[in-house]
Amino acid sequence: MDFTTFVKPSNGGASSENENETTKKLEFWKHVEYIENHGKQEDDYEYCMTEFLRMSGIYWGVTALDIMGQLDRLDRKSIIEFVKRCQCPNSGGFSPCEGHDPHMLYTLSAVQILCTYDALDEIDCEAVVRYVVGLQQPDGSFFGDKWGEVDTRFSFCAVATLTLLQRLEGSIDVEKAVKFVMSCCNQTDGGFGSKPGAESHAGLIYCCVGLLSLTQRLHLLDVDKLGWWLCERQLPTGGLNGRPEKLPDVCYSWWVLSSLTIMGRLHWISSEKLQQFILSCQDLETGGFSDRTGNMPDIFHTLFGIGGLSLLGHSNLKLINPTLCMPQYIIDRLGIKPQRLTLA
Amino acid sequence: MGDSSDEENLGTDWLPYSERDDWADVTPLPQDDGPNPVVSIAYSPKFREVFDYMRAIIAKGEKSQRALDLTTEALNLNPANYTVWQYRRDILRELDADLQDELDYLDEVIRQNAKNYQVWHHRRVIVQMMNCAQWELELTQNALDNDGNAKNYHAWQHRQWAIRTFNLYDDELEFVNRLISEDQRNNSAWNQRFFVLKHLGFTPQVIERELLYTMNHIRVIKNNESAWNYLVGVLRQSPRGQLNSSPEVVQFSEGLYSAGNRSPYLLAFLIDLYQEQALQRREAIDNNQLAQKVYTLCEDMATKHDVIRRKYWSYVAEHLKTQLSKPSSTE
Numbered sequence: 301m302d303f304t305t306f307v308k309p310s311n312g313g314a315s316s317e318n319e320n321e322t323t324k325k326l327e328f329w330k331h332v333e334y335i336e337n338h339g340k341q342e343d344d345y346e347y348c349m350t351e352f353l354r355m356s357g358i359y360w361g362v363t364a365l366d367i368m369g370q371l372d373r374l375d376r377k378s379i380i381e382f383v384k385r386c387q388c389p390n391s392g393g394f395s396p397c398e399g400h401d402p403h404m405l406y407t408l409s410a411v412q413i414l415c416t417y418d419a420l421d422e423i424d425c426e427a428v429v430r431y432v433v434g435l436q437q438p439d440g441s442f443f444g445d446k447w448g449e450v451d452t453r454f455s456f457c458a459v460a461t462l463t464l465l466q467r468l469e470g471s472i473d474v475e476k477a478v479k480f481v482m483s484c485c486n487q488t489d490g491g492f493g494s495k496p497g498a499e500s501h502a503g504l505i506y507c508c509v510g511l512l513s514l515t516q517r518l519h520l521l522d523v524d525k526l527g528w529w530l531c532e533r534q535l536p537t538g539g540l541n542g543r544p545e546k547l548p549d550v551c552y553s554w555w556v557l558s559s560l561t562i563m564g565r566l567h568w569i570s571s572e573k574l575q576q577f578i579l580s581c582q583d584l585e586t587g588g589f590s591d592r593t594g595n596m597p598d599i600f601h602t603l604f605g606i607g608g609l610s611l612l613g614h615s616n617l618k619l620i621n622p623t624l625c626m627p628q629y630i631i632d633r634l635g636i637k638p639q640r641l642t643l644a
Numbered sequence: 645m646g647d648s649s650d651e652e653n654l655g656t657d658w659l660p661y662s663e664r665d666d667w668a669d670v671t672p673l674p675q676d677d678g679p680n681p682v683v684s685i686a687y688s689p690k691f692r693e694v695f696d697y698m699r700a701i702i703a704k705g706e707k708s709q710r711a712l713d714l715t716t717e718a719l720n721l722n723p724a725n726y727t728v729w730q731y732r733r734d735i736l737r738e739l740d741a742d743l744q745d746e747l748d749y750l751d752e753v754i755r756q757n758a759k760n761y762q763v764w765h766h767r768r769v770i771v772q773m774m775n776c777a778q779w780e781l782e783l784t785q786n787a788l789d790n791d792g793n794a795k796n797y798h799a800w801q802h803r804q805w806a807i808r809t810f811n812l813y814d815d816e817l818e819f820v821n822r823l824i825s826e827d828q829r830n831n832s833a834w835n836q837r838f839f840v841l842k843h844l845g846f847t848p849q850v851i852e853r854e855l856l857y858t859m860n861h862i863r864v865i866k867n868n869e870s871a872w873n874y875l876v877g878v879l880r881q882s883p884r885g886q887l888n889s890s891p892e893v894v895q896f897s898e899g900l901y902s903a904g905n906r907s908p909y910l911l912a913f914l915i916d917l918y919q920e921q922a923l924q925r926r927e928a929i930d931n932n933q934l935a936q937k938v939y940t941l942c943e944d945m946a947t948k949h950d951v952i953r954r955k956y957w958s959y960v961a962e963h964l965k966t967q968l969s970k971p972s973s974t975e
Binding site (some may be wrong): 400 | 722725730795797876963
């Protein structure tokens with residue numbers, strides 16, 4: 301099983317008819333090709349090493365292609381079949397790949413993929429709800445799977461999954477979930493970590509801000525303080541880092557950017573410089589984005605590169621929803637309205 | 645991601661499981677890639693075989709010494725496979741294995757895979773099973789001391805968990821002191837400092853000592869985001885929780901400014917300080933002066949010292965103007 305399995309045989313080579321002035325800098329068709337070819341040749345080793353996150357890999361590829369308006373290059377049916385095979389008949393959760401154990405991370409990815417394909421009716425959604433509900437702990441936090449690791453990432457995954465399934469109401473204890481996330485807010489910088497007392501980290505801030513957005517609780521944030529810390533993440537190169545004194549990275553750029561967007565503070569950083577940084581992380585030969593300029597591309601950073609450009613309003617890309625990291629038209633189709641702040 | 649030792653493992657001394665007498669009873673279970681046409685992946689022969697046998701062992705639920713050894717081999721090939729880690733724990737429980745050996749094994753695995761979620765999680769479960777965290781401070785210290793890894797999030801998480809669960813706060817400040825003296829910009833270490841003192845209690849004496857400690861560090865490196873954030877965090881712990889709670893800090897920061905320092909963090913601190921006062925003391929005679937200071941500093945930030953975030957600074961100035969124009973009772 302690899303990504304080429306999902307590529308429809310009818311796909312032709314890269315077309316250049318849509319190419320105009322504005323796409324010159326974004327190597328649009330190379331990225332499309334890169335995602336189509338994901339796992340085909342030279343990255344075989346990496347592909348089998350990343351089996352344990354295959355479901356998320358598909359979500360990253362599907363979402364990036366959809367944002368680029370190229371979703372029809374993949375075969376909807378075989379992807380849905382793959383996702384269905386990964387639902388655990390006992391727990392209801394999804395594994396990343398057949399033969400692996402179900403986990404909250406891949407459960408969200410699976411539900412995101414199915415929402416994109418408008419195919420939630422293909423699975424047992426109630427079983428997914430039961431799985432997620434069963435992982436909430438008395439303090440409101442969530443286990444990632446039945447083995448008991450707690451992390452604010454899992455809180456976000458739980459709430460996002462239930463939101464996409466339209467089952468946030470009346471399933472988990474939302475109040476406690478919010479309370480736990482707020483207990484991870486640091487008094488020094490207004491950011492959030494993985495657990496109470498853990499260092500603020502842009503990826504985890506995205507999870508916590510995202511959870512507050514989905515539960516309509518953004519008023520709990522000290523928006524100006526957190527917003528300041530987040531925009532401090534922008535470095536002279538234009539890229540954003542995830543913590544002070546760390547290197548800039550395309551994925552952190554997404555997490556900071558989406559958090560700022562949710563909080564209505566996107567304009568506090570320099571969009572032009574960030575766009576330049578993201579574009580500098582494209583692999584001009586193979587397509588795809590890397591974490592930073594000159595490194596090897598991967599599918600994970602490719603989604604976050606494309607997603608970041610979409611948030612920045614790059615042309616020829618569909619709008620992405622900052623909270624759920626999915627195309628906005630799908631979120632609209634589902635009738636979901638994650639909270640967003642506007643600058644007072 | 646490539647593991648160079650993998651190449652060596654492919655050498656002649658490795659005997660495939662299919663040729664081992666003591667594995668003759670097991671039928672390997674290949675990966676089922678589903679009914680769709682598949683471009684076959686060039687797994688190394690060893691990788692393929694180990695995981696084919698691993699799947700077979702998991703499928704028949706065998707929990708034995710040879711199964712344990714097989715997980716060791718599988719995890720050596722791919723330490724991120726959390727299903728294999730889970731099965732390994734099941735075997736350890738079933739065999740009632742010596743968990744001290746497991747800790748020793750993990751010391752080495754963590755040394756080589758210090759940024760892998762699964763290895764740390766496994767470590768935590770083993771420590772819980774043993775109910776003994778005797779080695780956890782040393783382990784995480786080694787991981788953090790490893791060149792370039794002083795901010796390893798996994799190691800810090802594990803350390804905080806061990807400290808909190810087994811009440812190991814006693815010598816932690818000493819450790820943090822050392823890390824900060826080695827790298828004053830180590831945000832993880834400053835965070836740990838706050839974590840420890842929050843537990844021990846921010847008494848007036850502790851607050852005073854911490855403010856002094858932080859100011860001393862800022863004197864050495866003025867443009868240190870972590871130290872300035874920590875300073876604010878400590879000030880917020882004081883009974884009034886105000887940025888002007890400590891006259892020493894006010895004097896210190898204004899002194900830096902007078903001496904010509906224009907670090908964006910210093911200016912940001914002064915802006916917050918004056919803004920807070922301006923909003924709280926609406927009727928004071930110097931209120932207008934305070935507001936004026938904020939506007940001037942914001943202007944300087946936007947045009948000179950922090951141009952990339954100029955929109956943020958113009959927001960701060962505008963926000964204060966709006967707030968001050970509202971009737972004070974709404975605050």
